[in-house]
Amino acid sequence: MQFPEITPFSVPTATMNKDQTHWARPWHGFPNSRGLGSFGDANCMEQLLVHCANAIESSDATVAQQILWVLNNTAPPDGDSNQRLTCAFLRALVVRAAKSGTCKMLAAMANTHCNLSIDIHTFSVIELASFVDLTPWYRFGFTAANAAILEAVEGYSVIHIVDLSLTHCMQIPTLIDAIANRLKGPPLVKLTVAGGGTEHVPPMLDLSYQELGSKLVNFARSRNVVLEFRAIASSYTDGFSSLIEQLQVQHLVYAESGAGEALVINCHMMLHYIPEETVSPLSNVNSNPYSFESLSTQSLRTMFLKALRVLDPTIVVLVDEDADLTSNNLVCRLRSAFNYLWIPYDTVDTFLPQGSKQRQWFEADICWKIENVIAHEGLQRVERLEPKSRWAQRMRNAGFRGVYFGQEAISEVKTMLDEHAAGWGLKKEEDHLLLTWKGHNVVFATAWVPA
Template sequence: MMQFTEPPPSHPLLHQMSPCSNLPMSKNQFHRTRPWPGFSSSKAVGSFGDANCMEQLLVHCANAIDSNDATLAQQILWVLNNIAPPDGDSNQRLTCGFLRALIARAAKTGSCKMLTAMASANTNLARNTHKFSLIELANFIDLTPWHRFGFTAANAAILEAVEGFSVVHIIDLSSTHCMQIPTLIDSIANRPDGPPLIKLTVVGATEDVPPMLDLSYEELGTKLMNFARSRNVGMEFRVIPSSSSDGFASLIEQLRVQQIVFGGEGEALVINCHMMLHYIPEETLGVIQETNSNPYFFDSSPTLSLRTMFLKSLRSLDPTIVILVDEDADFTSINLVCRLRSAFNYLWIPYDTVDTFLPRGSKHRQWYEADMCWKIENVIANEGVQRVERLEPKSRWVQRMRNANFRGISFGEDAVSEVKSMLDEHAAGWGLKKEEDDLVLTWKGHNVGFATAWVPA
């Protein structure tokens, strides 16, 4: 971290920020020194050690950086550096991640030249994300329900939807490099009427978004086909290079051509979206077209977003089922402070949970928190096309799906039972709740992620 031998000159505004309890709080804020009865609280560090106070300091620092007030920014950074060590408790490590991101923002935007120089001088601000082997990634994902929740719910819904089909075509739009598929193959292999042929289509990993895989998708496909063969399941694997930045336009185009040329009679089309769709830009085409041409030909309305057009394109393919799993937060605001508040009040969860399954100093914990720091930096330090972490809450995705003429369906009792059994393998803070047709993963009562299932209306 940054090293300050002595505090920088005091800024008048800093005196107005103590005690932090007098600072305004955001609507979605809550006091996190004791997040759940029966769980240990975070250690306070003086009058600034409270999580809400740390958030307010970060907000003031962000405003100072964007207004090029180097004196105030450096003063606040000095305070944050002393109350948020990278090896502290969960709130301190969370704040440290945001501290790094704010310095990175100053370096990227060129504001606060003093801070830019500071970022260059402190090379240990950088967090290198790990490239996983297949075994490492599988074991890493099994440590927490963060992804397993979506895998379990989705696989149960898919199995029910494809019953009776002799061919199942799965479009796997997943940030976890097909880690969901082996379990699905295992389940399909045990189908009473015999396993279908599985056609698995994936998009090439074109963006360097964690978790990263130290393996080409061609090699990944070979391993998956070998695994399927060992379970007596026929499988075809196809990679279509396509990017979220244009709404996976090349994927949609090739799927349309495939339907025209080969048809889809007797084939179940499954669209499995696991924490991937939030990388599609949510701005309207009127904004995007300033730098890119519209990749979709059937509708070029400047009031539509690429997300809307992508979902409408999926609907035109008449899929058997669409699974949409993602994190339940909102990182879409164009206002930095709004994004910072939203991210701070959501990303405390992975920092809080890690204490339950990874010991301090372990390499897996370093990888886990490096990925979190990458996400924080992307939300805070980047703008434009470089800012790809654009989460939307479940309510907004539900409305998008309905507007695209999809109808939500409930997860069956088997799916709910399997998710509950999976959660029993993990710490007591994890929970499950149903919201209408949807399943929601919680940590200490706070929403983490959601799983939804859809069919054409």
């Protein structure tokens, strides 16, 4: 990641000596440089970020600048994990101030003295495959989902997989490998993806979905599996309405023909981009795409899940990050994000050396997420994670019931975790699986069938 180059901010000339290029003195009530060390713990940094957010929201430029000075001197972009985390939030708050214009002096400082761009890497297929293998963050969901899918589609000669994945089908080759080894012979596999759904959300890929599809078809052929690939132009912004419409048409065709086809809906860290109830105004989104109730009474997430239920899928696998970033209150959102996103910064120190390209890419993705959560509002704020409990309630309300992950799935996840740092763990809650880091929930995996 090209982490933001946040150098010590300049200040109004009234508080700076004529010949100085650094602070003449900190404002009253804040420590001098020798006393800054006590501000380095995560709790203190979180409190300073909260005070800074409040100052920006109330257009109190003086207090905001005071706090920014302290944070800028205690949270270097090349520091420890807490400092790098705080630096990313500091940058996001400056971006918010610059966007809103509520603190004109801060906006001027941001534009003049700070490089606020994030260098997001665009991956080749090989790079992305290697990138997602770095940690269990994605591999956990891949492993749990593939095990559940294989069990659900046993005995079917045709398997239709609808892959809604943030990682551009990186899960699919492993699933094809497993399908190819089935004792009764490999079935026909149909793969449908929402092409262009997250083209501006990292990680980003350097080729089109048509090109990706060709690579997957060739890979499947090398494993003696017949794969049909289809990319449908559909986006999360309207709840994948185009995708749902085409799936509904196909569902009617197969229902009339009586053909036996397993329908697998694989949702991997994608559904939280669909707008939910706190988005305002939802009227900007295509109204009523699934012929359910109006948007005033249901969110697009609810409508999407109910549309899936009508399709009567064989299994729906839902994997996502276990956090709540939906609050319309900036401070609540900041606290929630800070107390969740310390995890990737902490984990990266265990497996990637400082200065490595992969570490830069990894932290740039987190930095992008933090900026989206903190600096943006309305439909531009797409990082709207919901915790496992809320997704489970949504699924039940849409007419699904949870199914247990078998012992084989649990064993495979544990084997995968053994390949990574000792801080990773597995927790089972009811019929769900949870990836943990040092005991803290990170990613959940759930499997559902029509009730």
